[in-house]
Amino acid sequence: MVGAGVVGMSTAAALVAAGEDVLVFESSDVVMGERSAGSSRIFRLAHTDPELVRYASRARTAFDGWSTRAGTPLLDPCGCVVSGTDAPDRARAMASAGAPHSFDLADGTLPTRSVEGPVLVDPSGGVLDVDGVRRLLSAEVGTVVHHERVTSIDEGTVSTPDGIYAADTVVVAAGADTPALALPVGIELPQALEHHVRFTFALPDDGPVPAWIDASPGRVSTYQHRTGPGRWSVGATLPSSLVSWENGQEAASVASERAVVEYATEHLTVDPAVLDRLYCTHAPDTGDGILFRRSGPVLAVYGENLMKFAPVLGETLAAAARDGSTPPDLG
Numbered sequence: 001m002v003g004a005g006v007v008g009m010s011t012a013a014a015l016v017a018a019g020e021d022v023l024v025f026e027s028s029d030v031v032m033g034e035r036s037a038g039s040s041r042i043f044r045l046a047h048t049d050p051e052l053v054r055y056a057s058r059a060r061t062a063f064d065g066w067s068t069r070a071g072t073p074l075l076d077p078c079g080c081v082v083s084g085t086d087a088p089d090r091a092r093a094m095a096s097a098g099a100p101h102s103f104d105l106a107d108g109t110l111p112t113r114s115v116e117g118p119v120l121v122d123p124s125g126g127v128l129d130v131d132g133v134r135r136l137l138s139a140e141v142g143t144v145v146h147h148e149r150v151t152s153i154d155e156g157t158v159s160t161p162d163g164i165y166a167a168d169t170v171v172v173a174a175g176a177d178t179p180a181l182a183l184p185v186g187i188e189l190p191q192a193l194e195h196h197v198r199f200t201f202a203l204p205d206d207g208p209v210p211a212w213i214d215a216s217p218g219r220v221s222t223y224q225h226r227t228g229p230g231r232w233s234v235g236a237t238l239p240s241s242l243v244s245w246e247n248g249q250e251a252a253s254v255a256s257e258r259a260v261v262e263y264a265t266e267h268l269t270v271d272p273a274v275l276d277r278l279y280c281t282h283a284p285d286t287g288d289g290i291l292f293r294r295s296g297p298v299l300a301v302y303g304e305n306l307m308k309f310a311p312v313l314g315e316t317l318a319a320a321a322r323d324g325s326t327p328p329d330l331g
């Protein structure tokens with residue numbers, strides 16, 4: 001296994017539960033510290049593809065299983081609201097997959113002055129406790145994680161500065177580094193990267209609030225949710241000219257902060273002073289879909305927004321690692 005993000009850790013947990021010998025290589029000192037960093041994420045069934053709605057439904061059930069194992073709820077079932085242009089497409093996909101949904105949003109539900117355009121309410125959505133997920137997976141498979149950087153992968157071998165390791169199967173779940181690591185064995189994945197920053201603001205009222213994906217016409221498109229007591233975090237999808245890889249992290253962070261603070265000032269009821277920032281690399285060409293690629297014993301996975309699928313994605317990868325198959329792409 002290459003990478004101890006949520007995908008690698010979830011896959012390792014499923015493989016260990018199946019009685020397999022597993023070794024996870026992680027280049028940093030911590031687990032779930034790159035794209036899986038931070039305390040929380042949005043969970044939702046609301047996708048534009050019925051297949052992804054069904055996969056997320058399976059993940060919802062699997063998160064209940066993780067909550068039981070953790071002895072604490074890992075999903076706050078506060079729901080998720082989608083507003084704007086693609087809400088009808090998501091509603092159609094949810095209807096086709098038999099997922100519960102509605103179009104009724106009471107005034108004052110969200111910390112905003114107004115919601116524009118069509119609205120979709122996903123009552124199965126909510127906010128994932130990523131700290132809790134990290135604690136659970138570290139307790140279950142932390143001992144099989146080796147903090148060594150993988151320098152190359154060949155057919156059935158993994159090289160690190162400390163040695164060369166042979167394996168029946170090598171699962172590459174190295175997040176942003178997966179395309180470059182998998183390319184030498186003939187696996188091609190989207191290479192493009194952008195910078196992304198999520199910003200946290202103070203939320204005046206601290207009752208339950210649904211997560212929100214706001215693509216209201218005329219606004220920058222955002223996702224936002226409660227990330228702790230009195231805290232509301234907002235990330236925006238910005239034009240690539242503002243967050244391009246070539247312009248660098250600093251320029252992208254400044255441009256992102258300007259755009260998100262402007263959005264918060266104009267549309268939200270939060271205090272628009274930034275309390276916290278969470279940076280990550282973002283793959284602009286993958287959307288909500290998941291790509292699986294295999295070359296002999298090497299199986300690679302790549303996608304965005306994978307936290308919400310993590311428990312079921314780990315099972316999918318573990319099954320494919322054991323039987324030599326390649327899961328079909330999703331979405």
Ligand SMILES: Cc1cc2nc3c(=O)[nH]c(=O)nc-3n(C[C@H](O)[C@H](O)[C@H](O)COP(=O)(O)OP(=O)(O)OC[C@H]3O[C@@H](n4cnc5c(N)ncnc54)[C@H](O)[C@@H]3O)c2cc1C
Pocket residue numbers: 002003004005006007008025026027028031032033034035036037041042043148149150151173174175176177178181197198223235278279280281303304305306307308309
């Ligand atoms: C700000 C932000 C908001 C998000 N919001 C949502 C959301 O609301 N809902 C949702 O579902 N998802 C969301 N996501 C996306 C989701 O968190 C990620 O898709 C998911 O965590 C990715 O997990 P991963 O295991 O694929 O990658 P990562 O967590 O990046 O793990 C890959 C690991 O591989 C390691 N690695 C890399 N190269 C090597 C190497 N050569 N050798 C050894 N180890 C290596 C890295 O150090 C890293 O730990 C968000 C992400 C961010 C950052």
